[in-house]
Amino acid sequence: MDFWLTQEQQMLRDSARRFLAEGKASGNGDRWSEMAELGWLAMAIADEDDGLGSEFEDIVLLAEEIGRALAPESLTLGSVVPARIIGASSSGPQRETLLAAIASGELRFATAFDERNNRYDWQRPDTTANATSTGWKLSGSKTLVAGGAVADRLVVSARLGEAPETLALFVIDTTLPGITRREYQTIDGASVADLDFDRVALNASTLLLKGAAAAECLAQSFDEAVVLLSAEALGWMDRAIELTVEYIKVREQFGRPLAEFQALQHSVAEMYIDAESAHSIVCMAMAALHQPAGDRRRAVSACKVKAMAAARRSIGMAVHLHGGMGITCEYPIGHYLQRVTVASRCLGDEHFHLERYVGR
Amino acid sequence: MDLAFSAEDEAFRTEVGEFFRTELPADLARREAQGFHLNRSDLAEWQRILYRKGWVAPNWPKEFGGTGWSPIQKYIYELEFGLANAPEVNLIGLSMVGPVLCRFGSPELQQRFLQPIMSGDIWFCQGFSEPQAGSDLASLRTRAVKRGNDYVISGQKIWTTSAHFSDYMICLCRTNDAVSPQAGLSMILVPMDAPGVTVKPIETIDGDHTVNEVFLDDVVVPAANLVGDPDSGWNQAKFLLGNERTHNAMIGMLRRYMVRIPRLIATELQHGLSAAAAAEFERQLACLRIDVDALEWSVLRVLAGEEGPELAAAASALKVCGSEYLVRASELELDILGPQITPRHDPSPTSPATSLPAGASSFAPGRTTQHLYWHASTIFGGSNEIQRGIIWNTLRRR
Known part of the structure; x- marks a missing residue:
């Protein structure tokens, strides 16, 4: 066992930190094509599929940096999860084309799994796909789809309208007739969309996985996404500590810097303790991703509960220690509080994960 | 980065677990699980077993009788030790004095003390704190004055x-007033049977007797009992306390609670505990277990870390978490047991059930005692405020 970053990992982290702090978009939109050039969109694609086949630890490092910079691009749901699901489908020309399009950033992908009635449970979609002579007919609604407004392709979950009910995963073109999209903003500034599917006709080839294979792949992808979101929280917390230490060293009251008051010093120490604990639980979850599903689920849920609770508490304290400035949009610290407030209720909230942790 | 335990580590875990299962006396484990403090005669046999096995001093260099284990192996040993309800033997001698003597002691001191510390023939206590020097340890006043080939020591230790x-007591004394408080301290090994040494028990709120006052009145100690150089005691004390760095996370002890608490809930459900209350306790247990999971991996990260200010901060975080979680875990047990925690139980080596009220849970003895004792853990080993201060000092210099 060792926790050291390899030289390559240190380089990845340093270059990611630099790019995310300074890197500008070449066009009008976000920095997706720049991220493709850096190879980030190919990390979750296997070597043999012409991806980078990166270790999951490397993707976690990147997620930390994305968190630290509060980058708006959703690398996890826009590239990692689609790449995993498409990568798990049976091979053929379509699969190769799609994976290449993820890696190059040529097509934008989004993952549409959340519904109004399934409360974080990706395994129970109400959206249905009924068999037709040429393929499938998709009906239902997805909500809060990150990047859904600009996506060219969607990875969508549905249950097949046959007995017994079977989970299925499709990849669909967002311009198909019968799809309506409504874009809106989340409070942390991201773009999401609701999508309605009104008897959308799909080719037979759009079905990626079904049954146990779909359930297993979705479960694994969910767990990976949870660990990556928790890793983002590590970046928020580390940055929040830096910003807060800087701020209280400079801000003076009663004729001396706030940093000289022990009550405040100890509050910052508590932020550090939270951040350290979160780092540790992310390590535990990373290690568990290679373990049997039951152990993996438990560890991943522990990770989400701990990382988000630590982040809510420490970033809440950071905002408090910034005084009135903490709640202004002008200062960066409040943006971390917006982010953790949203992220705590994405990919399963505390109750959802505590229930998974105790095995209910 | 490699986050898996190796096959060798897993084999070691099995070996250690098997050793505790076969060699740890069952009655000793039962009493240790209750949480009453065991005394030296209770522990003598267990120390001999560990000594014969060669596992009594994992923190010592191999050439002095240590085990030569990797940090991960030491961690596995400590965790399994706790899970097996194995009692610690002479922590001060084995985990603190031993490593200090190996590092700083004269060959003569090493010759005299190391082997008897391992075998249990010599037990040590630690004379650091004083009535006026708790968190501010460097302000201690116990004085050692050189007179011929002796030191004459006067002062008072507490806790x-x-x-x-x-x-013996490893005694931190002032030997030089002309320098800064830290630079004028020395470490001297004081025989507890020397004339002028008086031990007075302190009764503590847990009803157990573990801590004492020690009065030193012109105690004459041979100068050969000085550890290392004169006036180098502060550095040695820091080295000594560094040895309890990951131990302070109390992972083995916390894991014991994690094993016992579900059994308490199950038992009390048979005795009127409501399903809603049980669900709430289970929720609290899950949150605590997750915190302990994280703490366990924090220990692993500290073990793998490199010396420096960042490691000092991380070690301080371990101490804060370990002590706070112990208070939380033991309090949760009291909530679950409800009215059964109120009777006062005494550590009884023979028949644990005799002092129980009719129909009481056999889990009850020791639970309250231990909870009250854990309130000392946020203070000892450097109070949690001292630890937060250490963390802040790292953060402000980053």
Whole structure:
């Protein structure tokens, strides 16, 4: 066992930190094509599929940096999860084309799994796909789809309208007739969309996985996404500590810097303790991703509960220690509080994960 | 980065677990699980077993009788030790004095003390804190004056665990007033049977007797009992306390609670505990277990870390978490047991059930005692405020 970053990992982290702090978009939109050039969109694609086949630890490092910079691009749901699901489908020309399009950033992908009635449970979609002579007919609604407004392709979950009910995963073109999209903003500034599917006709080839294979792949992808979101929280917390230490060293009251008051010093120490604990639980979850599903689920849920609770508490304290400035949009610290407030209720909230942790 | 335990580590875990299962006396494990403090005579046999096995001093260099284990192996040993309800033997001698003597002691001191510390023939207590020097340790006043080939020591120590059955005290004394408070301290090994040494018990709120006051009145100690150079005691004390760095996370002890608490809930459900209350306790247990999971991996990260300010901060975080979680875990047990925690139980080596009220849970003895004792853990080993101060000092210099 060792926790050291390899030289390559240190380089990845340093270059990611630099790019995310300074890197500008070449066009009008976000920095997706720049991220493709850096190879980030190919990390979750296997070597043999012409991806980078990166270790999951490397993707976690990147997620930390994305968190630290509060980058708006959703690398996890826009590239990692689609790449995993498409990568798990049976091979053929379509699969190769799609994976290449993820890696190059040529097509934008989004993952549409959340519904109004399934409360974080990706395994129970109400959206249905009924068999037709040429393929499938998709009906239902997805909500809060990150990047859904600009996506060219969607990875969508549905249950097949046959007995017994079977989970299925499709990849669909967002311009198909019968799809309506409504874009809106989340409070942390991201773009999401609701999508309605009104008897959308799909080719037979759009079905990626079904049954146990779909359930297993979705479960694994969910767990990976949870660990990556928790890793983002590590970046928020580390940055929040830096910003807060800087701020209280400079801000003076009663004729001396706030940093000289022990009550405040100890509050910052508590932020550090939270951040350290979160780092540790992310390590535990990373290690568990290679373990049997039951152990993996438990560890991943522990990770989400701990990382988000630590982040809510420490970033809440950071905002408090910034005084009135903490709640202004002008200062960066409040943006971390917006982010953790949203992220705590994405990919399963505390109750959802505590229930998974105790095995209910 | 490699986050898996190796096959060798897993084999070691099995070996250690098997050793505790076969060699740890069952009655001793039962009493240790209750949480009453065991005394030296209770522990003598267990120390001999560990000594014969060669596992009594994992923290010592191999050439002095240590095990030569990797940090991960030491961690596995400590965790399994706790899970097996194995009691610690002479922590001060084995985990603190031993490593200090190996590092700083003269060959003569090493010759005299190391082997008897391992075998249990010599027990040590630690004379650091004083009535006026708690968190501010460097302000201590106990004075050692050189007179010929002796030191003459006068002063008072307090909170001295196990002083009432120890043979020696590792005593931090002031030997030089002309320098800064830290630079004028020395470490001297004081025989507890020397004329002028008086031990007075301190009764504590847990109803147990573990700590004492120790009065030193012109105690004459041979100068050969000085550890290392004169006036180098502060550095040695820092080295000594560094040895309890990951131990302070109390992972083995916390894991014991994680095993016992579900059994308490199950038992009390048979005795009127409501399903709603049980669900709430289970929720609290899950949150605590997750915190302990994280703490366990924090220990692993500290073990793998490199010396420096960042490691000092991380070690301080371990201490804060370990002590706070112990208070939380033990309080949760009291909530679950409800009214059964109120009777006062005494540590009884023979028949644990005799003092129980009719129909009481056999889990009850020791639970309240131990909870009250854990309130000392946020203070000892450097109070949690001292630890937060250490963390802040790292953060402000980053």
